[in-house]
Structures are given as C-alpha cells and as structure tokens.
Amino acid sequence: MNLRPTVYIILFSLSFLCGCNSVEYSPVQVFDNDSPLNLNATNLERISKIKGDDTVRFVLSADFHGSYDNTTDFVKHVNAKIGIDFVILNGDLSDYGLLRETEGITKLLTKLNVPFLGVAGNHDLIANGGPAFKRMYGELNFSFVFDRIKFVCHDTNSREYEFNGKVPDLGWLKDEMKPEPGFDHILSVAHVPPSFDLDRRLEKDYLTLLNSNVLASLYAHKHSAGVFYYTVDNNSYKAVNEGKLDPSKTSPPSIITGAVVKREYLIVEIINGKIDFEIVNY
Numbered sequence: 001m002n003l004r005p006t007v008y009i010i011l012f013s014l015s016f017l018c019g020c021n022s023v024e025y026s027p028v029q030v031f032d033n034d035s036p037l038n039l040n041a042t043n044l045e046r047i048s049k050i051k052g053d054d055t056v057r058f059v060l061s062a063d064f065h066g067s068y069d070n071t072t073d074f075v076k077h078v079n080a081k082i083g084i085d086f087v088i089l090n091g092d093l094s095d096y097g098l099l100r101e102t103e104g105i106t107k108l109l110t111k112l113n114v115p116f117l118g119v120a121g122n123h124d125l126i127a128n129g130g131p132a133f134k135r136m137y138g139e140l141n142f143s144f145v146f147d148r149i150k151f152v153c154h155d156t157n158s159r160e161y162e163f164n165g166k167v168p169d170l171g172w173l174k175d176e177m178k179p180e181p182g183f184d185h186i187l188s189v190a191h192v193p194p195s196f197d198l199d200r201r202l203e204k205d206y207l208t209l210l211n212s213n214v215l216a217s218l219y220a221h222k223h224s225a226g227v228f229y230y231t232v233d234n235n236s237y238k239a240v241n242e243g244k245l246d247p248s249k250t251s252p253p254s255i256i257t258g259a260v261v262k263r264e265y266l267i268v269e270i271i272n273g274k275i276d277f278e279i280v281n282y
Helices: 004-014 039-048 068-079 099-109 129-137 170-176 203-213
Strands: 055-061 086-089 116-118 142-146 149-153 185-189 216-219 226-233 236-241 254-256 264-271 274-281
Touching: 039 116, 039 129, 039 142, 068 099, 099 129, 116 129, 149 170, 170 203, 203 226
Parallel strands: 055 086, 086 116, 149 185, 185 216, 216 254
Antiparallel strands: 055 264, 142 149, 226 236, 226 254, 264 274
C-alpha cells in the first residue's frame, strides 16, 4: 500500500519522540556507524561458493514491515530447514522507510545460516528510505547466476517514482534477459506485480518481455501467496489467479509470496528446469 499522504507527518512526529540524552535516528538519516554495507555483494560472494547440483531450493520472503518478533521467528524457522541454498527478501523490510527499521530487521536477518539478498519494496523507498536501502544492500536492479539459472532482480515500485515512465527499467531488463551460454533459465524477481502500483504505460511491454523470456516471475506486495497468469490484451493485461501452478498455461507463472508480517513465506524449488513451491506458515 502507498502511505505517501501520511508518512511525512508520521516522520515529522517521530523526530520529537526522543530526549536530549537518548540516541534516535533522524527520519532522513541514511546510515550510522553500525549500518551494514553492500550486503548483496557480500552474500553473492557466498552464493558463488555454493556447489550446485540439479536442484535449486531457496526461500522467498517479503513484507516484514518492521515486525521484529515475526522476523526473529522467521530466522529460526528457516534455519531449521534442510537444503536451503539462500534467501531472497523480496521487499518491504521497513514500514516507513526509516533507517532504524531496515537496520533493525537486517541485523536479525544476519543470523540466517544461509546467504540472503534484498530486493527493494515500495515501503523501503518511502521518504529517504531509498538511499538507506541502496547503501545497505546495493543497486536496486541486479542479477546473478546460480546453478545455470539467472535471477533478474529489479525495481517495479513505479508509484514511488510518481509513474515517471522509467520504472521498471525496460532497457536494462531487455539486456539482462538476452540468451547467453552461462544459463539455461531466467527467474524474474520484483516486489510489485502488474497492478495499479505498476506504471500502466509500461505494463504491456513489461509483460511481453517477461512472457517471452522467463521460467517464472516472483513477486510479493499482496500479503497473500498465490499464482497468477498474466496475458497481454491490446494495451492492457489480464490476470488470472489460479492459486496453483498450471502446466497447461502458455504464459509463465507469476508466483506471489506471502508476508512475514502474516507469518508466511515460500520455499521455491527448481529441478531440471521445472519450478514448484511450498507455502510455509510458522
């Protein structure tokens, strides 16, 4: 959800909650001396050292919204799982784009036994959250290859850019999705799926690109797990919520993860180019 009309009032009020002798984050603060830096680069290095096989198994989670208790339990739950290669945090670590939220959640996530990667959500970009998230995790558009699968992680939070026609970056996506010898399949990863929060001027070209190139698209934002199949019709799209994978569909599935704030995440598994997932409640 977009909180732009009220968030600045909230942030202004927060600045007065601390006394002179206490430590408090400024609403516009991008980092402090304890802030983690370039976590995606660090964890991609860890991922590059994992020996691949015919199975890729990872956790897809999102929508933490600053919930420390749920995040603590999430970490414990994932750590108890066997055979997880890494975790993708698909957006909205914070609720109001505050450094203290993103940093607090991230420090809990560093207790994961496996590498984790952060993809920006719309709440992460509120106020001055964008620079803070970027400094902590890295570029908002990035990709990597693991076990011959290319993960193309990108920013689809169009509303936070006032639908300026530049997000998602279709030129960057086209380049990233060109076939190359180093991978066999592509997974698209972004927070906001095609919806009223995605730039309507870009949705047709965006979906046409994805439908032609990817094994599946992975999203969040809806706070409820599901499977959508998007097809382009004239200048708009049609979305069918099947709730489960349907091999008869000609377009690739868009798999939506549940929300950590609702104590739900996905385990995604790819075996020999076939994708499946499990909804996990904890």
